[in-house]
Amino acid sequence: MAEAIRVVALGNDGDGMAQTPQGRVFIPGTVPGDDVLLADETGTHATLERIVTPGPDRVTPPCHLSDACGGCRLQHMALPAIAAWKTARVVEALQRTGFTDIPTPATHQVAPYGRRRVDLAFRRVDRRIVLGLHRRRGDVVDMTQCTVLDPALFALLAPLRQVLHSLPAVHAGGDVQINLLDSGPDLLIALDGTPDANDRRILAQFGKSHGIPRISLRAQPPETLALTGPVFHHFDGVRVVPPPGAFLQVARDGEAAIRAAVLGNLPRKGLKAGIIELYAGCGTLSFALAEHAKVNAYEGDRAAFACLKQASGGTRVLPALR
Template identity: 80%
Template sequence: MENAVANAIRVVALGNDGDGIAQTPEGRIFVPGTVPGDEILLVDQNGTHGTLDRVVIPGVDRVAAPCSLFGRCGGCRIQNMALPALLDWKTGRVLDSLQRVGFDAIPTPQAHQVSPHARRRVDLAFRRVGKEIVLGLHRRRGDVVDMTECTLLDPTLFDLLTPLRAMLHSLPAVHTGGDIQINLLDSGPDLLITMDGTPDPNDRRILAQFGKAHGVPRISLQARPPETLALTGPVFHHFDDVRVMPPPGAFLQPARRGAAFIKAAVLAGLPRKGLKAGIIELYAGCGTLSFALAEQAKVHAYEGDRAAFACLKQASGGTRVLPAQRDLNRQPVMATDLAKAAAVVLDPPHAGAGAQIAQIVAGKPPCVIYVSCNPVALQRDLTPLRQAGYRLDSITVIDQFLWSAEVESVCVLTLPGKNRRNRR
């Protein structure tokens, strides 16, 4: 044991992907499955990556992983770290990005974390292996690992997996395998399937029987656009009190409480007065935030995806949401329009807001509320806003991707001098 301790190396931090970082005489290396404070031994080292042999002395935040598939299933990268410490690390990632932006003052963030068994959307792969269907997530750079347990999924989704395996096994159109996206809507699970064969009437019959038996009102085939294979009941979801019919594979925040935390932070960031000028919402999707914002003011909601826009437009009648279809990467909302808004709310994709940021900077709306799922893009997009004089008023961090490196945040920025409206 003394020799092992003497030869051990110490993990000093987590990298952006959730792998532990250890400092060796040869330089920094990344070691999956480790947490800060661990004293470890390696099996081998290949350049900047090492393979863990064993933990000699565990770090204070190391815990036993709650799932026996941890280390094989590719769904959770950091299950061996206590959840409070994981939230602190994710908060630190966001704060580090904001510090790199160069704000004069960074407010103390509010931080929230969802509970286990709360995930309501998942993308899975399935493969025929012998006489069985293996259904789950890919191991890291490897094959599909059968999801025989899961600490992430809502029980309604997890309980669906066993009959789903049997149904997929019976489908003639499934030759070797495919992929399946599942959204847990208010109307029940919504399935979008990719398979390596062409479904015929017999496949559709099997799918319809499955849908009726297991409360799955719609099953669709991944195509351009998606094709409905079986429709056995109404498909709907609610954003606030507005009922929408999301398209197959629609974007949902992964957890209900996570969505609620984001919405609360966005609404709290709106100006107290002057909202008659209206709100411009960019990347509105199916209306995740639109209808809540419309309870405060008129909302000009822009969305580029055709199916999401159609859903938003259909549901917006009788509300103060004014939807417009627009590819914001190719045709951003212009500065002259943004300048007239009381607030601009944007929830861009993982890559960030791209060309839209330059127009926000030029338009100088008094309040910008940025919802981010990527600290790197957040830093890139907020840097020109800070250079234009915006200050950072509040930060909310939301961990709704438990045991992963993913983190959401909501940043509220205002322009001193131009922002003459009282804050909420």
């Protein structure tokens, strides 16, 4: 009978790491302290047969799709242990680059059901649309549950499956990125067919029915397929018009924690010369920083720069394209 082996650490991808007679292996679905039996080993990767004795940080995943869905790799691990692992990775990265005097990192864990940005794949399977995330190196897993996604976005998935099924421009499948802006969900869709007037009509009606002011086609540059209302978002009271597929921090409370950390560590003196902000995006931090000093906000993405420039009038934000 095979002997159980002990998982001793987590690898960079969140897989448990153990030492076998053949060498080090990484085992998805395990946490440090687990005693496990392996089904098979291929190089440095192994498949879990069963857990003999669970480690102290193992918990029951809150989502029944956690073993299949490729979105969450550590739902079987206690939140304090996840925070400690991520903190250690940041400290190790700083140490490798030569930092020695590293302050104690502050941590923040986003509440469940707080994610407002998601990138999903969809496929036609047996005369229906499967919409969700890819399992590891595998097919799309239909997202029938999610304890991470904002309920407003999750509620959109069922009608989204229906409208994608009805689109003539959807042959085998595609993908869709959704941002939850202050104006409502903002969709950026990649299709494997060419949308015609009928596709646009269907999407416009879908947008009106579900409070989606803009649906865009992933292209260079993105093309508007349906526009049924104003598109906007706010950063520190400043109204911006994000481009399709704009980068947002994944959760509002996570964004607020980052903002508070940045502002809390501004120097008390020496701001008269202004602040240089790199990767300013659409203004996530720019307008908050501008309350303290002039901000030279640098951004390399032309669409994000145009958004920031349009919104910066009358503020101390000075956008620059670099």
